[in-house]
Every structure is written in C-alpha cells, then in structure tokens.
Amino acid sequence: MELTSVNNTQQVPADADVTTSHGIALTQCAQKIKDLSSSLATEHRDLHGTVSKVGKAIDKNFVPDFWATSSEEHELQGTALHFQLHRLHLVGLLQRGAAAEAIAYARAHLAPLARQHERDLQVLMGSLAFLRVPGGLARSPYAFLLEPALWSDTCEAFTRDACALLGLSVRSPLAVCVEAGSLALPALLNIKQVMMQRQVAGVWSTRDELPIEIRLGCQFHSVFACPILRQQSSDANPPMRLVCGHVISRDALHKLASGSKLKCPYCPVEQNPSDARLIHF
Secondary structure (H helix, E strand, O other): OHHHHHHHHHHOOOOOOOOHHHHHHHHHHHHHHHHHHHHHHHHHHHHHHHHHHHHHHHHHHHHHHHHHHHHHHHHHOOOOHHHHHHHHHHHHHHHOOOHHHHHHHHHHHHHHHOOOOHHHHHHHHHHHHHOOOOOHHHHOOOHHHHOOHHHHHHHHHHHHHHHHHHOOOOOOHHHHHHHHHHHHHHHHHHHHHHHHHOOOHHHHHOOOOOOOOOOOOOOOOOOOEOOOOOOEOOOOOOEEEOOOOOEEEHHHHHHHOEOOEEEOOOOOOEEOHHHOEEOOO
C-alpha cells in the first residue's frame, strides 16, 4: 500500500497540488528515512565502540613489548637512556622505602642490563643497605642519587637520542649561529676600528674574506675540495656534479673538457661539459 502511494506520487506532474494521500505517503517515507538513519548511526557508534576497545587492549599489551624491543635496539647502539629511565624509577622506590619492591623491580628490569652498567647497578644495590639507617639515603654515601642531576642527565639523553632518530641537531641552529657570531664580532669590530683610523677600511669591503683569522673552534659549514686540482671550492670555483655522479671543481671541468666532450677522470662515461650541474652545500 505504501509502495503504491509512492509510485503514484512519482507519476503526478510537478505542478500538481499535493493531496492528502500524497502527504501521508511523503510523511511515511520521511519517517522511514529518519528511522534508517538513526539505525545506521547506532550501528556506527556500536562498531566504533568495539574498535576503540580493541585499540585500548592493543595499547595495554603491545606498547610495553614494543618499548622493550626498541630499547634493546637502543642499547645495542650505545645509548644509556633505557638504563637511566629504570634507574629513576628505582630511586623513586628507594625514596619511599619500598626495599622489597625495589629489589623485585631491579631483578625484572635492571638485571638484563647488568653487563653494560655493572658499576652503576652495584651502586644502586649498595644504597639498599642504608634504607633503615636514620636519615635514609639523604644522609648516606649514596645521597647523590637524590640530586636533580640524574633527571637532567636523563633529559639530555632523551633529547640526544630523539634528535639522533629524527636526524636533527641537538643544539638549535639559531643558537649555534648566535654563539659563533658572539665569538667573531668583537675581534671584527676591533679590526674595523683600526682600519678606519688608518683609512684602509675599503680594503676589507673589496675582498670576500675576513682580514684576520677568527677561531671559532668548529667549522659551521660544509667544505668541498676538488680531487683533481686539490683545491678548496669557492664562489669563483664551485663544485660541479657530472652526469655520472662524480663531483669536481669548475676549473677542473674546464681543463678536462675538450670542445663539447668531457671524459670523467674516475669512470669511462663521456659527456657534454654543459650537462654538469652546480652543487650548493
């Protein structure tokens, strides 16, 4: 009966008046659509709740195993972050006087690391003897375990390992540049003042180099030395990448080129000198 009413409604011209039967049919269709939408929404919520429960179960059981696996890989790479985190937790147990819990935790988590951190583990176990002494660890030879330096060392290790995994520098590039500038600027300002007094300041501005040597302690840029001419590259003689992938300086490129042909000095590939590309470090 309802289907017939809907079909009749579809056959009615668009400009026709809506009769009572048509209105009833439309109301019934709208109610069916509303019920169907509500049913689908309920099923979606139930499905989402089930998936969420499964996800939480995976997190509870999978994360510890994953953390242990990744930590073992980090131990093989020479990092001590795994041990430092367990040490902080163990020290927290010692501060609360939970000797039995601390021993159980050490057996479960620190025993596998005894080979790499034998001395540190001996210190932690030795501190257990002073838990019953008046004053506890704070008045024992192991009072240094309560110092904030342990937290600072762990934070530094975490930052260092995280930056290593992400391929980032531990120190901010901006901080490095500012430090380099603070070391170099005083000497440059002094030499500039001397040059202005002697009226030779123009000599500095016409050269692409510093008038004095600035000791920064480290190199803050990449350097390329041409393997052919044994010269360090510069703006006038930059490094050039050949088609075969080998890199030489521009001066070496011009000297090795013979017209429109160039044979790589390291492989048998022949190429056009104009195909070489400038490399920026």
